[in-house]
Amino acid sequence: MDFLQPTSWGDALAAKAERPEALPIAGGTDVMVELNFDVRRPAALLDLTRVPELAGWAVADGRVRLGAGVTYTRLIDELGGLLPGLAMAARTVGSPQIRNRGTVGGNLGAASPAGDCHPPLLAARAEVEVASVRGSRTIPAADFFTGVKRNALAADELIAAVLIPAAAGPQQFSKIGTRNAMVIAVASFCISLDPRAKTVGTGIGSAAPTPRRATDAERFLSAALDEAGLWQSRAGLPAGLVREFGEQVAAAADPVDDVRGTAAYRRHGLAVMARRTLTWAWNSYQDSASPGHSAPWGHPRPRWPGTPRGG
Numbered sequence: 118m119d120f121l122q123p124t125s126w127g128d129a130l131a132a133k134a135e136r137p138e139a140l141p142i143a144g145g146t147d148v149m150v151e152l153n154f155d156v157r158r159p160a161a162l163l164d165l166t167r168v169p170e171l172a173g174w175a176v177a178d179g180r181v182r183l184g185a186g187v188t189y190t191r192l193i194d195e196l197g198g199l200l201p202g203l204a205m206a207a208r209t210v211g212s213p214q215i216r217n218r219g220t221v222g223g224n225l226g227a228a229s230p231a232g233d234c235h236p237p238l239l240a241a242r243a244e245v246e247v248a249s250v251r252g253s254r255t256i257p258a259a260d261f262f263t264g265v266k267r268n269a270l271a272a273d274e275l276i277a278a279v280l281i282p283a284a285a286g287p288q289q290f291s292k293i294g295t296r297n298a299m300v301i302a303v304a305s306f307c308i309s310l311d312p313r314a315k316t317v318g319t320g321i322g323s324a325a326p327t328p329r330r331a332t333d334a335e336r337f338l339s340a341a342l343d344e345a346g347l348w349q350s351r352a353g354l355p356a357g358l359v360r361e362f363g364e365q366v367a368a369a370a371d372p373v374d375d376v377r378g379t380a381a382y383r384r385h386g387l388a389v390m391a392r393r394t395l396t397w398a399w400n401s402y403q404d405s406a407s408p409g410h411s412a413p414w415g416h417p418r419p420r421w422p423g424t425p426r427g428g
């Protein structure tokens with residue numbers, strides 16, 4: 118097996134153009150598992166860890182350009198304020214060792230329906246920036262996932278970065294697993310509220326062949342909040358509205374029965390997570406109106422559902 122180790126983005130793209138069969142490797146937390154279990158035996162590995170252009174992030178025009186090689190640990194440490202939903206999801210990934218190595222680019226490259234980055238990226242309307250020697254293009258996250266563990270990358274393309282709007286309101290992420298850490302999601306959900314644009318974003322994980330948005334639920338909730346003047350009043354959410362949102366999120370899923378859970382359990386869990394995350398997000402929105410509130414969205418940590426308010 119050849120081992121290609123470019124030290125610049127230009128060299129990485131040239132290597133991928135010359136050897137499209139070369140398998141990119143970033144943190145290796147998916148790739149090395151596949152090699153060790155003989156699931157893959159690529160002719161070449163394309164190591165991206167020495168490409169400095171992938172390792173940084175910057176903010177421009179209200180969006181974070183997150184290099185594909187930024188690890189979960191850095192995301193959590195550096196971007197919890199700007200990207201609270203993604204940072205919350207990152208905190209649930211694997212263990213400290215996995216978070217020190219694993220990257221958002223690698224999560225997208227693997228394109229697992231259960232990847233924890235995907236629901237927050239969908240909810241935030243992120244775009245994936247990909248490039249080849251032919252040029253670069255951006256793909257909406259909702260179009261990036263094309264099937265189970267399949268994505269929209271051409272054979273000569275690499276993921277350069279993810280373009281994620283900085284949070285304009287509260288975001289919440291929730292994940293069901295069979296234990297609290299080191300667990301693949303049985304189902305997951307992310308919500309993003311944008312009170313200025315009066316829009317709602319959602320992302321469903323591990324409950325369909327690809328991660329997906331619950332678009333009907335988004336439209337329902339944003340319209341209902343608007344019609345009732347709730348964006349302005351920040352009054353408590355009617356219980357019926359929260360319940361209906363949960364049902365619509367569950368209806369958007371297309372889950373399967375597998376070793377981790379049944380389709381029925383996943384649908385039920387999604388409805389519960391949608392209700393809870395909406396309630397937590399709304400609590401943050403209400404709190405943000407109180408005097409002295411200056412924390413970025415997503416902080417302080419939401420009240421746990423034992424102390425519910427607003428639906």
Ligand SMILES: Cc1cc2nc3c(=O)[nH]c(=O)nc-3n(C[C@H](O)[C@H](O)[C@H](O)COP(=O)(O)OP(=O)(O)OC[C@H]3O[C@@H](n4cnc5c(N)ncnc54)[C@H](O)[C@@H]3O)c2cc1C
Pocket residue numbers: 140141142143144145146147148149150165185186209210211212215218219220221222223224225226227231232233234274275276277299300301302
């Ligand atoms: C013990 C353990 C626990 C885990 N827990 C979780 C979890 O809780 N949640 C979760 O979502 N995942 C989990 N994972 C899976 C894995 O850690 C994540 O998917 C991680 O984001 C992969 O990132 P990486 O940088 O290690 O990717 P790699 O393994 O290096 O690559 C993954 C895929 O992406 C491709 N790739 C990487 N970078 C690029 C690029 N720039 N352009 C194009 N393709 C690229 C690779 O070719 C490969 O197909 C776990 C894995 C292990 C081993």
